[in-house]
Amino acid sequence: MSMRVEASIERCQAYGNCVEVAEDVYDLVNGNVVVLLEEPPEEARERARLGARLCPVSAISIVE
Numbered sequence: 001m002s003m004r005v006e007a008s009i010e011r012c013q014a015y016g017n018c019v020e021v022a023e024d025v026y027d028l029v030n031g032n033v034v035v036l037l038e039e040p041p042e043e044a045r046e047r048a049r050l051g052a053r054l055c056p057v058s059a060i061s062i063v064e
């Protein structure tokens with residue numbers, strides 16, 4: 001099974017929660033979320049999910 005991570009820069013308010021828990025998956029550039037690993041490997045998936053859950057504005061969607 002693969003995982004795909006998508007983030008909406010329109011929704012992102014730069015809270016940074018996602019980056020705090022998964023800095024290998026997410027980054028903030030000029031106040032916008034950037035997905036560094038759009039198809040994260042197995043070992044990064046739990047962090048990717050956590051980052052999505054902690055986003056206060058639900059800017060991250062995960063398709064599995």
Ligand code: SF4
Pocket residue numbers: 007011012013014015016017018019026028033051054055056057058059060
């Ligand atoms: S947690 Fe949500 S609002 Fe905050 S930087 Fe990440 S995507 Fe943007």
